[in-house]
Amino acid sequence: MNLFGKKSYFSLDGNEDKKKNDRRKKRNEPSIPDGMWIKCNTCKSIIYKKEVTEYKLCPDCDAHFRMSPEERIAITCDEGSFTELDSNMRPMNPMRYPGYDEVIENAQKKAGIPEAVVTGHAKIDGYEVVLAIMDSHFMMGSMGSVVGEKVTRAVEYATQYRLPIIIFTTSGGARMQEGIMSLMQMAKVSAALARHDEAGLLYVTVLTDPTTGGVTASFAMLGDIILAEPKALIGFAGQRVIQGTIHQKLPEGFQRAEFQLEHGFADRIVHRTKIREELATILKLHSS
Amino acid sequence: MSDTMRKVAIARKIARPNTKEFIEDIFDDFLEFHGDRLYADDGAVTGGIASFEGIPVTVVGIQKGHDLDENVQCNFGQPGPEGYRKALRLMKQAEKFKRPVITFINTAGAYPGIGAEERGQGEAIARNLKEMSNLKTPIISIFTGEGGSGGALALAVADTVWMLENGLFSVLSPEGFASILWRDSSRVEEAATLMKMTAKDLMKDKVVDKIFYEAKEGIENNLQYTTDQIKTALRETLPELRGLSTEGLLGRRYKRFRQYGEFTE
Numbered sequence: 001m002n003l004f005g006k007k008s009y010f011s012l013d014g015n016e017d018k019k020k021n022d023r024r025k026k027r028n029e030p031s032i033p034d035g036m037w038i039k040c041n042t043c044k045s046i047i048y049k050k051e052v053t054e055y056k057l058c059p060d061c062d063a064h065f066r067m068s069p070e071e072r073i074a075i076t077c078d079e080g081s082f083t084e085l086d087s088n089m090r091p092m093n094p095m096r097y098p099g100y101d102e103v104i105e106n107a108q109k110k111a112g113i114p115e116a117v118v119t120g121h122a123k124i125d126g127y128e129v130v131l132a133i134m135d136s137h138f139m140m141g142s143m144g145s146v147v148g149e150k151v152t153r154a155v156e157y158a159t160q161y162r163l164p165i166i167i168f169t170t171s172g173g174a175r176m177q178e179g180i181m182s183l184m185q186m187a188k189v190s191a192a193l194a195r196h197d198e199a200g201l202l203y204v205t206v207l208t209d210p211t212t213g214g215v216t217a218s219f220a221m222l223g224d225i226i227l228a229e230p231k232a233l234i235g236f237a238g239q240r241v242i243q244g245t246i247h248q249k250l251p252e253g254f255q256r257a258e259f260q261l262e263h264g265f266a267d268r269i270v271h272r273t274k275i276r277e278e279l280a281t282i283l284k285l286h287s288s
Numbered sequence: 289m290s291d292t293m294r295k296v297a298i299a300r301k302i303a304r305p306n307t308k309e310f311i312e313d314i315f316d317d318f319l320e321f322h323g324d325r326l327y328a329d330d331g332a333v334t335g336g337i338a339s340f341e342g343i344p345v346t347v348v349g350i351q352k353g354h355d356l357d358e359n360v361q362c363n364f365g366q367p368g369p370e371g372y373r374k375a376l377r378l379m380k381q382a383e384k385f386k387r388p389v390i391t392f393i394n395t396a397g398a399y400p401g402i403g404a405e406e407r408g409q410g411e412a413i414a415r416n417l418k419e420m421s422n423l424k425t426p427i428i429s430i431f432t433g434e435g436g437s438g439g440a441l442a443l444a445v446a447d448t449v450w451m452l453e454n455g456l457f458s459v460l461s462p463e464g465f466a467s468i469l470w471r472d473s474s475r476v477e478e479a480a481t482l483m484k485m486t487a488k489d490l491m492k493d494k495v496v497d498k499i500f501y502e503a504k505e506g507i508e509n510n511l512q513y514t515t516d517q518i519k520t521a522l523r524e525t526l527p528e529l530r531g532l533s534t535e536g537l538l539g540r541r542y543k544r545f546r547q548y549g550e551f552t553e
């Protein structure tokens with residue numbers, strides 16, 4: 001399912017790689033083994049994989065590729081400081097959706113993690129924080145019972161230990177395969193955030209590509225401070241749904257991070273290489 | 289036609305009583321208030337103050353029309369952000385004056401449009417979920433027809449949630465479910481059954497606490513049959529909720545929403 005123009009890079013396989021290699025050979029360049037090339041979906045450039053740094057940016061157009069929680073932790077947290085919470089939690093099948101077990105298994109293989117969010121506590125520039133990092137590689141980062149429960153527990157942990165919480169969002173919204181239980185997660189997480197808020201604690205969201213649907217309409221938009229990565233798709237309704245309703249072309253840049261900034265729904269757009277630094281400054285200014 | 293599909297058809301009937309009709313039937317002295325104080329007055333959300341057998345209450349609900357003219361006024365019961373913000377404004381007012389809140393929900397969902405996105409549909413719904421979870425006055429929500437996704441949930445973070453016999457509440461429409469997950473719009477009926485979106489299903493999932501029945505001749509021909517049951521329930525529940533301490537009330541509400549989800553660990 002590709003509800004959102006996918007802005008990730010992917011390995012080229014088979015023929016396209018071969019064609020590329022053939023072209024290189026013709027130009028008398030050294031041949032490079034399969035899977036060493038990736039294509040940027042934004043500028044369509046073919047990029048040598050090693051040119052992509054740990055920040056996962058397109059070397060040609062600076063597009064911010066989608067990241068895994070592991071990669072995010074590596075560029076955000078103090079080395080070795082991350083301790084995962086609730087790593088054993090696994091989904092069930094509340095709606096008895098046929099084939100859900102298989103869907104989950106495939107998603108786990110593809111994303112390499114058991115569910116669409118990783119939570120834990122860590123240090124950023126020495127400041128203790130609680131983190132929740134979503135992963136769009138796992139069923140489009142959709143929120144079912146496990147995502148809702150893990151994020152809720154992370155928020156409750158932060159409230160209990162009087163810590164700030166930072167959530168990196170990326171999600172297609174509520175997970176349809178878990179039916180009404182997915183929808184109720186929106187209320188559950190929001191209620192936990194209300195208590196964290198009442199306790200006078202800091203909540204920062206970093207909206208990454210894409211953040212839509214039920215995640216936008218719950219915890220993504222509730223940060224005391226809302227940061228967004230450049231050009232990230234951020235919105236409530238899906239673009240196809242809107243187009244199907246209004247039957248007109250959507251404006252250029254609709255629902256992108258810059259659009260949200262312009263309309264007052266994000267505090268800052270932050271380039272990925274600067275996020276750690278900005279979070280550290282925010283944490284410093286909220287510590288006393 | 290499956291039982292669920294029949295309910296879907298009934299819930300969407302244009303003749304089905306709308307929120308203003310429920311309010312007029314159940315309450316006295318209803319004064320409708322307008323506007324979110326920020327941008328506009330959304331006709332898809334109605335609300336104001338009223339009296340229930342002498343108790344001042346705040347009522348808020350999503351409004352549908354019975355014909356095209358009315359539906360243009362209320363945008364077919366699909367609120368924009370200003371609708372959710374108007375609802376929140378009235379609920380915060382209820383908190384200030386210690387009035388219980390009763391919400392009525394009947395919507396296909398929040399409106400998906402350019403303006404709605406520009407003005408923060410997601411933010412408006414999110415804020416309602418958060419503020420309602422912590423609103424220091426009792427909240428009772430009644431699903432009277434369709435209950436489409438986050439746009440319905442945004443008025444349903446309540447101490448107790450009730451539903452009419454032919455009410456619905458789901459993560460998305462059965463049509464959307466079939467076409468997105470199966471890419472096969474002919475499987476709507478199968479989707480509707482699987483989604484467990486009816487009052488009875490939702491009672492099993494503890495999403496709904498009480499069901500009100502509809503007259504055999506159709507609720508549009510005998511609204512009182514149903515509103516009598518609603519009045520009885522309000523008569524019992526309002527004093528119960530008003531008798532709780534604020535801490536007790538909010539603790540109960542937190543627990544209610546904290547319980548949702550199925551997982552192993």
Ligand SMILES: [Zn+2]
Binds near residue numbers: 043
């Ligand atoms: Zn590029």
